[in-house]
Amino acid sequence: MKRIGLQQHRLKPPQVIVLLYIGCIVVSAVLLSLPIFHRPGVSLSFIDALFTASSAISVTGLSVITISEVFNTGGIILLAVLFQIGGIGIMATGTFLWLMLGQRIGLSQRIQIAADYNLSTLSGIVSLMRKILLLAFTIECIAAVILGTYLRAAGYETNLLAALFHGFFTSVSAFTNAGFDLNNGNSLIKFSGDYFFQTVIMLLIIAGAIGFPVLVEIWDYVRNPAGKTRFSLLAKITTLTFFSLVAAGAVLFYVLERDAFLADKSWHEALFYSLFQSVSTRSGGFATMDIAGLTAPTMMMMAGLMFIGASPMSVGGGIRTTTFFVLIAALRAYMLGYKNVKVFRRELADEDIHRSFMVFFLAMLLIFAAALAFLYFEGFPLNHTIFEITSAFGTTGLSAGITSDVTAPGKIILILCMAIGRIGIVSLLLLLKKDDADEDYRFPKERVMVGQ
Template sequence: MLYILTTFLAAVLLRLPIFHKPGVSLTFIDALFTAASSVSVTGLSVITVHEVFNNAGLILLTVLFQIGGIGIMTLSTLFWLLFGQRIGLEQRKVIATDHNRPGLAGLVQLMRSILMIAVIIELIGTVLLGTYTWMAGYHEHWYTAYFNSFFTSVSAFTNAGFFLQSDSMISYAGDYIYQLIVMLLIISGAIGFPVLLELKRRLVNRKQRQHFSLFTKITTLTFGVLIVAGAILFYVFEQGGFLQDKSWHESFFYSLFHSVSSRSGGLSTMDVSLLSTSTMMMLSGLMFIGASPSSVGGGIRTTTFFVIVAAVFAYMRGYKDVKVFNRELEEDDIKRAFIVFFVAIGLIFTAVLLLTAFEDIPFERLLFEVCSAFGTTGLSAGITETLSTASKIVLIITMIIGRIGLVNLLLLRKDDQPVRIRYPKEHVIVGQ
């Protein structure tokens, strides 16, 4: 509910003339779409942000990126602490839900740590990008270089997917240093705050031998495998298409960048509409999986995908229990992973079905757009601006659900009810 209220409030603010360039106005549906895309840190856009908003409007967008990326409750906790307020039990429950945490212990310290890490990474990104673009001659004035880099750094780390040029990062397609910095920012935001916190503790306490948690091992492994697999498939699928006249290093960076960006980043160094159908379907799958839990990204999350794959392989090998990294997964977590997966499939199917009814656009492009919205990615096949109001509303709902997370929505159900009556069990023929 907080994200929905924030989205409507943001839409009202984005319509105010003080945030617009002279002579520019926004319809409510376009303002609502931009607000939803910003708060959900998606990046799909029906406008060109630098042509509509002045510097004040761009700063407002970065604030919305922070709210959506870091989390409403994280920032609320900061304000409560600044005003000397105690964080009560109800607030702690909301924080735990917002960040998908199993317990209530240590949540306030967690929020402080998340804020500190986010600010440090975004400042480092701003300094690196600002200094590089100014020295490379991209901007005439240093303050323009650092302002644009601040916007890009926040957008990349929060995986918001917005950029201050209408062609996203196409003009930086040949600048590999710039791309590497942006990719590191995207990965830092999408890998998950628990992973960053464990890495921080490992670096601070080097003398103490510490083991990474099962969550960090699964997240890092799945995240890395998906990036490598995505880059390889992009390279293979586009050999006879977009990459056919490109050098090896151009092909490498096009493949790697879009594999990383499909995790939830949404920035692009090429016109996505030029991709083949097979590549668009593959990227749709990566966007559907999305980023890691407790991160700035959306999708079903990397751990959900890992648990499903591990459970299927364990069943195929005749095991009833799922064991990974010398640990046994909880049965409830396995059930939750499958529930999230199938609810997500139902959501995607419904959204695509509605869009096919509203639009006369090829199926693969509509699927790509819906997966981009659900994964809060922001990559677009170039059809967002042409969509009808009804289709925009469908994508707005999909973006908000993608940001909130299906797990959080499922947690809105009532607590487990006590079993009073048990019935005889009976097998049902399935799968044949």
């Protein structure tokens, strides 16, 4: 009887993951509020520390403070560590520590890793974590050296050590799609004419947001191009959807802003402004212009892209690109009269289709409720409110310039949106879902009118 009772009260993997993220945010907030991480004479309230910790762990980038003015070198390094934990995932970070200590990865840890990454199988999970960690650290180190060297050579930094430190922080922030900067809260506006710097940042954002499985498959193909490496259905769907959204976002940005922000820009300036902001809406959160100066249609378009977010098993949030693809594919199949959804010579599982619609519905419900509460407490314009809420949910971090002015209730709303966006709607569904029940009986089926 006691054993049964213990099993009934044992936490499920999704519950463990949620508690780990909440605990990590709280501990991070306590650390960030300590004076040893602040510049002399600077203090930070706990609510602002909590907001900064939530934004760092969820790799969002929304901030109510100016990072470079509040934190000293130790505080900035702590933030970079939090980006890593939030970006590659708490369980992946735990796997790294276990491997470093020579510990064996047990079944319970494997189950929790699968829950953190929403994996349906435990096969090869430790090997996958090793590859993810190796790729992440390799990409960040190479980019840190490139950016640091370039910042010194281009004259942005006069000291090589300061340039390398700036390059390190920016590399980690870009790859994990955290979106934090050391440019006095002005994001990357001062690099708006520097196409080399922007290109490196875009490549880092894409590498972090496209999904770790895609990176691993590309790496395996590069290592053995003559082998029998076959890209999975997930990689094909992810890559197609990801770059289609980037292209569509760039075109729409240009069309909507060509008579406004881009009116006096040259063709190459218009190209990089459009492309960079489209890539950044995947989950990056960097900006090369003042977002508040954009037209309302552009802000709503970008809010839609941030709502979709990055790919599954990546550093980003949102409903994920695969969810968006499955929704479109299911609607297309219905319109063409097909009973099944077929893509790339494969048939999608009904469970994945149903889950995609549930994720979309719950995400829309969350955005509506959060925007309604935010409007009630803060009273900002509707387009700015929706933009800020979707930016938090998509863990993007782009801001219409209102985050620093929100009150405590508004900060709590954004914190919840960031946390849910990082943990994922699917994890919340699994958190609330009860065990499958045995149905001993069925009722007669009857049709109801839907949509009319």
